[in-house]
Structure formats: C-alpha cells, structure tokens
C-alpha cells in the first residue's frame with residue numbers, strides 16, 4: 001500500500017508499505033514513519049493518507065482511509081499549510097480560519113446532505129527537519145465526495161449549457177439559503193468549491209473563508225481579505241462588511257464562468273467598471289436579468305437572499321423537462337423549485353424553420369387531398385399546433401426535427417398531384433418567413449427586457 005507523507009516539503013512523500021496490504025497489519029500497526037523525512041504517517045492513529053488531491057495557497061487536501069472503520073472508507077484529510085512568509089498575525093488568522101472551517105462543518109455538515117460531514121480536527125506536533133525544533137500541523141478530516149469539482153468538469157467537458165448552468169445555480173442557491181439561514185456566509189463560492197458527486201448531486205466545499213455572523217453583527221460580518229479575485233464581490237475586495245448578497249454575487253460570477261468557459265476577469269471591463277459577459281454568453285433574457293441583478297456593485301441593489309433569487313427564477317421560468325439528477329435527493333431539504341425548459345436563440349430559430357417548413361408541407365398535402373378548404377385548414381392548424389406543442393415540451397428536438405422534416409417531405413412525394421418544385425419553393429419560403437418573424441420577436445423581447 002502507498003502511504004503519502006503529509007509533511008509540506010517532504011522530498012519523497014510516497015512511502016511504499018507492502019506490509020499494510022494485509023488489513024490485519026494495517027489495523028493493528030502502532031505507527032509508520034516516512035522513510036524520507038521521518039514524519040508520522042498514520043494521523044491521529046487512524047487516518048492513512050494515500051494520495052495528494054490538491055495543494056493550495058493555505059493547505060493541502062489528501063485522500064485517506066480510515067483504518068478504524070470496517071471497510072476502511074475513504075475520507076479527505078485537509079492540512080493547514082500556510083506559506084512560510086506569513087507574519088505571526090497572518091499565521092494566527094490562517095489557524096483561526098482553519099478552526100472555523102472545522103467548527104462550521106461540525107455545526108452544519110451533519111444537518112445538510114450537500115455539505116461534507118466533519119470527522120475529526122486535531123493538531124500533530126512532530127520534530128522539525130531543522131534539528132532541535134518542533135513543527136505543529138493542523139488537520140481536518142471530512143467526508144469524501146467521490147466526484148469532480150466544477151472547475152475540473154469545465155476543463156474536461158467544456159462550457160456548460162444554459163440548462164446545466166441553471167441546475168447548478170438552483171442547487172447551490174438552495175445550499176446557500178440553508179447556510180445563510182444559519183447566519184453563515186461562505187465567502188469563497190467558485191467552481192472549484194462546488195463538487196459534483198458521481199450520482200450528480202452537488203456539494204459545497206471549503207468553508208475555510210466563512211464568516212459566522214454573530215449576534216452583534218446581525219446580518220453581516222466584516223471581511224478578512226480571504227477571497228478569490230474575479231468571483232469576490234466589491235465589498236469583500238474592499239474589506240468591508242459581507243452579506244448573503246456577497247455569496248450571491250460570487251455565485252453569478254461562477255455561473256458565468258461555467259457558461260462562457262472564461263475567467264470572470266475576461267467577462268468584466270474594468271475601463272467602464274461593468275460586466276460585459278453578454279458579449280460572450282447568449283442566454284434567455286430572463287436569466288440574463290437575474291444574473292445582472294446578482295452582480296450589481298451596490299449590495300443593497302442586488303437580490304438580498306438566495307430565496308429571492310430562487311423566487312425570481314421560479315417566477316420567470318416554469319417546470320423543467322430535464323430533472324436535475326440530484327433532484328429527488330434534495331427536494332426534502334429545499335422544496336420543489338422548478339424551471340421551464342429554456343430555449344437558446346439557435347434552438348428557437350431551428351424550431352421556427354421546422355414549423356414553417358412543416359406548415360407549408362401539411363397545408364399543401366391537405367389542400368390537395370381534401371376538397372373543403374375549411375376542413376383542410378383546420379386540420380393543418382391542429383397538426384401544426386401539435387408539432388409546436390411537442391417542441392415546447394422538448395418531445396421533439398435537434399435531429400428529430402430534421403428526421404421529421406425529411407420523412408414528411410418524402411411522404412408528400414407519394415401524392416401524384418404534387419408539383420415538387422412548387423412544394424420546395426413554398427416550404428423553404430415558409431421556413432424563412434418563420435425564422436424572420438421569430439428573430440424579430442426575439443430581438444424586440446431582448447431589447448425590452450434590457451431597458452425595463
């Protein structure tokens with residue numbers, strides 16, 4: 001078994017311990033030491049680090065096994081590793097924040113299914129690499145979420161679709177509502193702190209920058225300067241009081257990062273001090289409006305709570321056709337907030353072209369086969385209505401549209417009276433007219449929703 005040494009500057013952290021492959025030895029061995037630096041490998045007598053997950057500015061996260069639990073389940077061991085050039089005050093702040101993370105996880109991890117549980121928090125004092133001195137390390141052990149964070153997911157699979165981003169937004173808003181109700185502000189919402197478990201369920205990680213709002217500062221806490229550039233709201237960067245709306249701002253920046261695949265700094269024009277994400281992201285105007293309001297520089301003009309944003313989403317959008325993978329597991333916590341299928345401009349235009357094309361074909365076919373114009377027109381309207389309804393429900397979409405169009409055109413060829421060039425001309429013309437009308441309405445709608 002490979003055991004990973006957690007000493008920050010260990011030169012050969014991977015320790016090969018074949019005797020630990022025997023579970024009896026692994027359970028009973030009193031301690032193991034790193035062959036390179038002499039650091040104790042078994043933490044708190046029970047956690048066995050097996051791999052490094054990530055090393056960040058303030059610490060490292062290791063994948064570990066808990067040898068005291070049958071089956072030795074995986075867990076995550078986070079170690080506080082502040083950079084060496086910190087002043088004693090900064091070091092104290094880093095230690096305090098690490099302890100706060102443990103306190104917050106202990107407080108809410110068990111209560112919310114989408115926040116990792118805390119298993120342990122302890123210091124380890126070891127002899128330093130410099131002779132005669134000792135080093136103190138702090139460890140925090142938490143539930144392992146088997147999956148991928150959204151930063152890695154973005155790198156791996158590319159930009160999120162509007163529907164995927166909406167699902168993330170709603171899920172995270174529900175978790176934010178829970179923590180804000182507990183008077184906790186996360187202060188570091190960003191894709192790498194949102195983890196998608198294998199089953200699709202999202203988890204909020206890294207409570208290392210949280211502010212627990214005390215009774216003395218009922219709705220806000222002052223900022224300590226821990227934040228991520230691009231995602232952090234102006235009041236946090238300025239070191240002023242932070243609010244639930246501070247997390248809401250960071251969530252909007254996160255969603256735009258996922259939608260565009262670009263860093264928030266690329267979506268903001270510092271020259272005019274405004275977000276210019278709309279140059280690179282094309283989404284439903286209602287969602288644009290909501291994101292813009294989440295990103296307003298003045299805290300009091302933003303949505304004030306996660307619930308307000310959820311309400312705004314619920315008001316504009318109706319039930320989804322795509323049910324979030326995690327929906328069944330989260331509805332108990334959060335109620336059923338649902339969204340309507342959102343259509344991109346391309347989807348709308350493709351749908352319009354299809355409907356125009358089909359309208360022409362159906363009208364030609366029925367008027368050729370049925371003598372009464374009233375009956376043929378009524379039948380054509382019903383068929384067209386059904387086709388449009390099926391599209392709004394996403395029962396037919398993408399390639400289905402093409403297949404249906406080709407099949408219906410081919411069917412028409414069996415009607416002897418049909419003049420093919422005429423059919424082609426009329427159906428293409430009807431498609432173009434439908435596209436033009438839809439595009440015009442879409443433009444007017446976008447324009448009105450921007451100025452209102």
Ligand SMILES: Nc1ncnc2c1ncn2[C@@H]1O[C@H](COP(=O)(O)OP(=O)(O)OP(=O)(O)O)[C@@H](O)[C@H]1O
Pocket residue numbers: 053054055056057058059060061076078116142143144145146147149188192193195205206207208
């Ligand atoms: N409970 C967990 N389960 C699975 N993976 C985790 C867990 N906690 C952390 N990780 C992984 O380790 C990474 C770093 O963790 P975390 O964000 O807590 O540390 P950090 O040093 O504060 O990072 P950053 O500075 O980027 O915020 C996460 O992005 C995630 O990929």
